[in-house]
Amino acid sequence: MALKTLAPVKAADLDKELMSSGGFSLDQLMELAGGDGLVAARHLHHFGYKPTIYYPVPSKPELFVGLQKQLKSLSITFTEDFHSSMGSTDFIIDAIFGFSFKPPVREPFPSVVEALAETSKPVLSVDSPSCWDVEGGPPKEGELGAKFMPPYLISLTAPKPSIKFYKGTHFVGGRFLSEDMAQKYDLTVPDYHGVDQIVEAPVDASGGEKL
Template sequence: MALRTLSAKNAAALDSELMSAGAFSIDQLMELAGLSVSQAVFKLQPPHKGKRILVACGPGNNGGDGLVAARHLWHYGYQPTMYYPKQSKNELYQRLTKQLKDLNVPFTEDFEAALKHADHIIDAIFGFSFSGEVREPFPKVIEALRGTSVPVLAVDAPSSWDIEDGPPLSGPGRGFQPEALISLTAPKPLVKWFKGRHFIGGRFLSPEMAEKYGLDLPSYGGIEQIVEVGAEGQKL
């Protein structure tokens, strides 16, 4: 049986409710999301298979999840490199960026050059709120993600995909099918078109909140912040 999905509209409403009735701060939610992303990387790319992780971050919350994930990965012994061309002036993102710089995590403006030295990539460019056209400087980055043989983990959505309608029919993301996807909180409708390894992350929903939004709480094991499900969200 497939896990029930969360539309873009309901995902935004759920985030808002988590930060009001749920009493979470955005810092907490981003920390838990980024932690789950880092655990998915550890599953997909154990350190002995290569420690060089290229993290592509967009300007919004998806990029923030990537910043948090990179910090955790550094502490696991990986060597993250950040591609973060549109750095937010928001105080939260500035703090996350400083935390990485304090660890001497390098930031690069040349994605294609960094890609040549990467063992794994985190696509944290666009999340569930993405719509419209891909704007500079990201078209060439998404084209590079589409064409690379380096494995890619997409955070919440493969960048440029529509949350409801899946992969674009044209543009830089046409044909982009990453090796793995981590859906945060719950799968989004786009998983219908996804063919790789699929994880659910974000272990913070109460049973009451899950019921209100018609979601299934996955069976997380022990201290795990992620659980692997079928490509289209089926329970394994």
């Protein structure tokens, strides 16, 4: 399966188009792509897990305020201490920065990125490992987070350009794109199985733009 990558500017265009001519609302896209860490936490709770959320800089738009309400009504724990929570968890979902992140990493996140880079616990990053430049890839040697290579990565809708630097287990999610829209944005709709919402998509060792 050859998947093409989606650069941040193109991805923002695609989102805009999905919300105008595509007829999707932001709320719907958030539910379907499942990318936001808050939506993931809610699903994990219903699947029987006990997620703890580190969300030191809450977003102000109504959608995010609503998601926080949902999580609090499920009695899901919010922590301000990433480091001690990390000590007692089995699995970490890194949904800190979106795919439009540009360095440098700002406070309070440098020590968080460092902890993610050092931990031996499994980490799943969403779209692009936090602290990576979405186009340029991981930080240079000696820089903050240079060693951060999470064992798992999930790309929502399509891999982002930094995927060519990624070595690990890669999944794609976001099973709602029409063939028309995929063609227009030169993307490949992966072969999902049955009613699965994600599919494993091995990274091409050649490191090209295509997977």
